[in-house]
Amino acid sequence: MDDKTHVAVLQLEATPALPVIGVASAEARVLGHDIQALRGLPLARLCPSRQPDGRDSAEALAGFVERLPPGGAMSLPWQFETRDGQARTHELHLMRPGSEAHAAVTACLVDLSRVQFTEALNQTRHQLLEMVAAGEPLQAVLNRLTALIEAPFDGLYCSVLLLDLDRRHISGGAGPRLPAAYLQALMGAEIGPNVGSCGTAMHDDRLVIVDDIATHPLWADFRGLALPHGLRACWSAPIHGPGHQVVGSFAMYYREVRRPSTEELAALDTATHLAGIAIDQERRAEERRRASQWLEEQVARRTSELLAAQDELVNTRKVAALGQLLAGIAHEMNTPLGNALLGISALRAGSAEFAGRMDGGAPLKRQELADWVARTGSGTALVEQNVSRALSLVNRFRQLTEGSGRAERSSFELRDAVLQAWARVKTRLEVEHVELACDVPAGLALEGYAEVLQQVLEQLLENACVHGFRTAAGRITVTARRDGAQRLTLELRDDGAGMPAGDVARAFEPFFSTTFGQGGSGLGLFVAHSLVHGLLGGSLTLESTPGQGTVLRLLLPLLGNSALAEALPATVA
Numbered sequence: 001m002d003d004k005t006h007v008a009v010l011q012l013e014a015t016p017a018l019p020v021i022g023v024a025s026a027e028a029r030v031l032g033h034d035i036q037a038l039r040g041l042p043l044a045r046l047c048p049s050r051q052p053d054g055r056d057s058a059e060a061l062a063g064f065v066e067r068l069p070p071g072g073a074m075s076l077p078w079q080f081e082t083r084d085g086q087a088r089t090h091e092l093h094l095m096r097p098g099s100e101a102h103a104a105v106t107a108c109l110v111d112l113s114r115v116q117f118t119e120a121l122n123q124t125r126h127q128l129l130e131m132v133a134a135g136e137p138l139q140a141v142l143n144r145l146t147a148l149i150e151a152p153f154d155g156l157y158c159s160v161l162l163l164d165l166d167r168r169h170i171s172g173g174a175g176p177r178l179p180a181a182y183l184q185a186l187m188g189a190e191i192g193p194n195v196g197s198c199g200t201a202m203h204d205d206r207l208v209i210v211d212d213i214a215t216h217p218l219w220a221d222f223r224g225l226a227l228p229h230g231l232r233a234c235w236s237a238p239i240h241g242p243g244h245q246v247v248g249s250f251a252m253y254y255r256e257v258r259r260p261s262t263e264e265l266a267a268l269d270t271a272t273h274l275a276g277i278a279i280d281q282e283r284r285a286e287e288r289r290r291a292s293q294w295l296e297e298q299v300a301r302r303t304s305e306l307l308a309a310q311d312e313l314v315n316t317r318k319v320a321a322l323g324q325l326l327a328g329i330a331h332e333m334n335t336p337l338g339n340a341l342l343g344i345s346a347l348r349a350g351s352a353e354f355a356g357r358m359d360g361g362a363p364l365k366r367q368e369l370a371d372w373v374a375r376t377g378s379g380t381a382l383v384e385q386n387v388s389r390a391l392s393l394v395n396r397f398r399q400l401t402e403g404s405g406r407a408e409r410s411s412f413e414l415r416d417a418v419l420q421a422w423a424r425v426k427t428r429l430e431v432e433h434v435e436l437a438c439d440v441p442a443g444l445a446l447e448g449y450a451e452v453l454q455q456v457l458e459q460l461l462e463n464a465c466v467h468g469f470r471t472a473a474g475r476i477t478v479t480a481r482r483d484g485a486q487r488l489t490l491e492l493r494d495d496g497a498g499m500p501a502g503d504v505a506r507a508f509e510p511f512f513s514t515t516f517g518q519g520g521s522g523l524g525l526f527v528a529h530s531l532v533h534g535l536l537g538g539s540l541t542l543e544s545t546p547g548q549g550t551v552l553r554l555l556l557p558l559l560g561n562s563a564l565a566e567a568l569p570a571t572v573a
Contacts, residue, residue: 006111014103016062018043032083071098124148128274138282142174157253179229196222197236198249209235212257336386343382412450415440421457431465433473440480459528468496490554499544
């Protein structure tokens with residue numbers, strides 16, 4: 001049995017009135033009566049006139065004892081009443097001695113309300129701890145706590161006041177049943193040794209019991225706040241956080257003058273303990289939120305700095321790449337333009353010499369005229385050849401800068417685009433020794449930039465002919481397949497000479513060529529790679545091994561080409 005359960009043993013005279021002739025109790029009072037005052041008092045006087053089931057208490061008790069045989073005992077739930085009229089449920093045990101000579105009956109009163117109260121406090125603990133564990137807002141937890149503590153006591157009003165972080169002022173709290181105006185008036189008040197029950201409890205860190213607000217000195221400056229709302233008694237206890245630091249107070253109010261009972265003090269102790277846990281968890285959560293916010297701000301700031309640094313690095317690399325490109329342009333343009341200038345200078349010098357001979361009246365021989373014609377012919381050919389090379393370089397650069405602006409989206413057949421590109425390359429290079437095998441199915445319409453794709457295909461086919469089959473015969477095979485649901489892989493595979501690993505690594509660099517002086521500019525694959533990655537929104541890769549040919553793969557998006565996607569074979573994993 002719980003050690004807080006109140007048990008009283010009464011010796012009763014075995015008469016119908018059952019007067020008390022002896023008392024044994026662990027406490028000085030039984031049901032609010034002094035032990036000495038109980039002697040001679042009929043047992044029925046400690047009960048309400050009638051039990052909850054309607055039985056007359058005196059008649060029922062007399063009947064129980066009358067039917068109780070010597071040595072017999074019985075137990076039953078019974079309702080008693082305290083001196084101030086409060087009903088209390090007990091477990092009543094009646095025992096009669098085994099001998100008729102003993103004209104006494106023993107009654108054992110076990111106060112079940114104590115057990116019920118203890119169970120209620122345990123339930124309160126469980127409910128509050130579950131709310132705290134679930135992360136419920138502090139205000140909701142404190143409101144629920146006050147309601148649970150108020151429930152067992154008639155006329156009780158509870159409040160929780162929180163101490164500000166400066167540990168001097170009241171900054172918030174809860175008390176749903178108390179007048180809102182009263183609680184509001186307490187907000188911001190400074191605690192002290194004579195500031196009502198709560199302010200004093202927090203300041204002095206002790207339990208403060210005030211049985212009459214109207215007369216107690218602690219309320220001298222604050223009774224004007226409480227009395228208009230009918231509040232007459234208040235006892236308050238400090239709430240402790242980590243390290244036994246005071247973080248608030250829990251108070252109990254009544255509208256009549258009174259002192260707390262044992263049960264109320266036990267409830268007050270439980271309430272302050274639970275409130276301390278809830279407040280501590282909330283403040284820890286707030287610290288975590290602040291730490292998380294600080295961390296997020298630091299991450300955002302650092303990310304911003306890194307992005308700025310990254311942008312600066314990208315810009316630096318762009319400037320470096322532009323410088324490299326411009327240096328390459330200057331170098332490539334300088335050679336043909338220098339040669340053209342040399343040819344023009346030679347023609348000008350020869351022309352001046354020829355004109356001087358004519359002005360001097362000297363006869364010109366037929367052989368001199370023939371030599372002059374030959375010199376002017378070779379000179380103009382040199383100028384024409386180098387100007388043409390310069391114009392070719394300019395045209396390559398224009399493909400990069402004007403391609404996206406002049407290109408138009410259209411619907412075209414993929415097989416036709418491949419065959420047209422090959423026809424232009426074959427005519428331009430006169431490569432009768434190279435055969436094209438186009439395995440792209442006929443009738444497959446593609447939506448996109450046809451001219452740009454053809455330009456890329458021309459460059460790739462030309463590159464294969466010039467570098468893979470310089471003199472030897474061979475074949476270029478073009479295939480198309482799906483790579484997933486939304487991508488097309490167009491593959492150009494030749495069985496030519498292949499490329500060493502060092503050349504493969506630099507193949508897409510601007511001005512890298514293995515045929516300088518033989519018509520190569522080193523811009524073909526660079527332009528093709530830029531157009532594929534830029535306007536066409538795809539990728540271009542190259543694989544090659546010396547003596548085993550070269551494979552170029554264009555990976556292009558198929559958005560808006562569902563029919564094509566369904567018609568093409570899928571990539572074999």
